[in-house]
Amino acid sequence: LKSRKNVQLKKYNSLGVEALAAKMLFIQSEKDLLGIEELINPDRLFILGEGTNTLFSKDFEGSIVKVEIRGLEYKNVDENRCLATIGAGENWHQFVTDSLDKGLQGLENLSLIPGSVGAAPIQNIGAYGVEVSELIDFVEGYNLVDGRFEKFNRADCGFRYRSSMFKEQRRDQFIISRVGFSLNRNWSDLEASYKSLSTYLDQNGIKNPSPLQLSKAVVQIRKSKLPDPNKIGNAGSFFKNPVVNLKKFEELKKRFPGIPGFETEPGKVKLFAAWLIEQSGWKGKDLGKVGVHQDQALVLVNKGGAKGIEIYELSQKLKADIRKNFDILLEEEVRIL
Ligand SMILES: Cc1cc2nc3c(=O)[nH]c(=O)nc-3n(C[C@H](O)[C@H](O)[C@H](O)COP(=O)(O)OP(=O)(O)OC[C@H]3O[C@@H](n4cnc5c(N)ncnc54)[C@H](O)[C@@H]3O)c2cc1C
Numbered sequence: 001l002k003s004r005k006n007v008q009l010k011k012y013n014s015l016g017v018e019a020l021a022a023k024m025l026f027i028q029s030e031k032d033l034l035g036i037e038e039l040i041n042p043d044r045l046f047i048l049g050e051g052t053n054t055l056f057s058k059d060f061e062g063s064i065v066k067v068e069i070r071g072l073e074y075k076n077v078d079e080n081r082c083l084a085t086i087g088a089g090e091n092w093h094q095f096v097t098d099s100l101d102k103g104l105q106g107l108e109n110l111s112l113i114p115g116s117v118g119a120a121p122i123q124n125i126g127a128y129g130v131e132v133s134e135l136i137d138f139v140e141g142y143n144l145v146d147g148r149f150e151k152f153n154r155a156d157c158g159f160r161y162r163s164s165m166f167k168e169q170r171r172d173q174f175i176i177s178r179v180g181f182s183l184n185r186n187w188s189d190l191e192a193s194y195k196s197l198s199t200y201l202d203q204n205g206i207k208n209p210s211p212l213q214l215s216k217a218v219v220q221i222r223k224s225k226l227p228d229p230n231k232i233g234n235a236g237s238f239f240k241n242p243v244v245n246l247k248k249f250e251e252l253k254k255r256f257p258g259i260p261g262f263e264t265e266p267g268k269v270k271l272f273a274a275w276l277i278e279q280s281g282w283k284g285k286d287l288g289k290v291g292v293h294q295d296q297a298l299v300l301v302n303k304g305g306a307k308g309i310e311i312y313e314l315s316q317k318l319k320a321d322i323r324k325n326f327d328i329l330l331e332e333e334v335r336i337l
Contacts (some may be wrong), residue, residue, distance in 0.1 A: 001036070002026040011053035012066070016233030018307040023063040027089075030069070030149070030177055033142040040065070043091060043146055045172050046337060049116030050091070053123065053235055055336045056182060056248040057308040067118050069177050074102060076185065084181045088118025092125075100212050105187035106135045109194075112222045114229060114236070118176040123162045123333065128218055129194040133159035138179040139166070144173050161264075162240050162333060192212055196221055227293055234293070234300030237331040238315055239273045252326065273322075273330055274298040280321045290314045312336060 007024040012018060014087065018324050025040070027033060044062025069087035072095065076082050082104055086095055092115050096107040109130035119125075121139050125132045133154065140151045158165030166174055188231070192198055192214060200217050201209055209217065244252070244261075250267040252259050261269040277283060277297040284294035289306035292314070294300040300311055319330050 001032045001039075002028070003039075007064070009051070009056050009060070009064075012048060012064075013054055013056055013235075014229035014233060015055055015235050015302050015308070015311060016229075017056055017302060017306060017311065019056035019308055020059040020101050021064045022059075022061050025063060025065050025066060026068055027175070027177075028068050028070075031144075033149075033175060033177065035147065036065070036142070036175075037144045037147050039063070040144075042173070045144075047172065047175055048090070049119035052112065052114040052229065052336055053119065055308055055311055055334050057312040057336055060337055065175060067175060067177070069118075071178075072098065074104075077182070080184060082183045084183055085178055086117050086181070087178055088116060088176045089140075090117045091115075092117055092120055096215065099181075099183055100215055102137045104183040104185065105190070105211040106181065106183040108193055108211040109197075109218055111215040111218045117179055120269050121157060121159075121164055121176065121179060122166050124159045124164050127222075128197050129191045130300070131159070131161075131165070132139055133157065135181050135183065137182040139176055140178045140180070141174050141176040144175065149177075150174070167203060176241065187211060190306075196225075226296060227299060227301060233304075233306070234299050235334045237273070237298040237333050238300045239277075239298060241273050241330050242276075242330060243268050243270050244328065245269070256326075271328070276322050276326055276328065276330070277318055280318070280325050282318055282321070287314050287317070292318070 003025045005023055007021045009019045009021055040063040046064050048064050048066045068089035070089055071087040073085045074082055084099060093112050095117055096111050099107050109128040113125050113127060120132045121136060136154045137155055138151055139157055143150050192201060200221055206213055246267045246269060249261055260275055261271045262269045274297040282292045283297040285292050288310060289303050290310045291301050291303055293301050300314055322328055322330050
């Protein structure tokens, strides 16, 4: 098992902030996981993929377990379905592309989401009308509390909007090693109804897109809208979209007639955190070396050389303002350490 002490984390997080990890363990196979609970302090542990959804606000005194398990296998289940089993350390978008190149359908809407395969189930990544939980067959990993491997079927993973049991009850206790995806060998209806996606397809004269065409459209839209972490440090959406009850929504509407929201289930309305931030005057604003992206109010950026604590302080200022202006408490999507 490879391990190092006093590791600089700058290259391990997409916000590009500097922080030191007291110890870092590099997991390259399932064998490396056996007995790992003896080598770490479970109270000071963080499991790391590619660090695209993580903010290191200060040095990390404990152990970081970096998951680098590789490998990808496809197995036809029947004439319609194929099971892809893939190591948690593989890159998400490379997997999406590989599955599409093999003629398999399912992951196209989730193209170009940064990060590792192992992190995808954690917050049930989603984009353009699809959540990864719809495609997951199983999640396998190592339970640090009992020191044993466990395998969960999709129904047992507690998937919800941007969450799962791995993010909640099992947080920092379960190292995902491999994930199984159930993909389609034949496809008919694809999910192309998401507004910006259907507009893009219309504008480019694409009718009845193939999965590959849909993926290419998603990639183009994302590239035009989201800042590339390789160019400007960021972690994607910093906050989740808040959900309020209908009564609260009606009250808000009286004060802010233009407030957008849509009902996700009876009596519950999802609002747009980006809109709330923009209305509070933060879009495109800088605070020293950090700022709110000029096109994406939900994305906080490191303009170069910022410390993690500066990003954190900016996020707290946004939260305070949203609370003051709308009486809504934003919840972070990014994991803050
Ligand atoms: C530009 C940009 C755009 C983005 N767009 C989207 C989007 O459209 N939709 C979306 O859902 N997300 C989006 N994200 C967020 C991010 O891509 C996802 O959350 C991704 O799954 C994070 O992967 P990671 O490997 O970098 O995770 P990390 O940041 O390394 O970890 C994130 C969380 O997962 C846990 N974790 C990671 N690997 C494992 C493992 N093997 N076992 C157990 N726990 C683990 C960590 O402990 C942590 O809690 C975006 C991010 C960026 C920078």
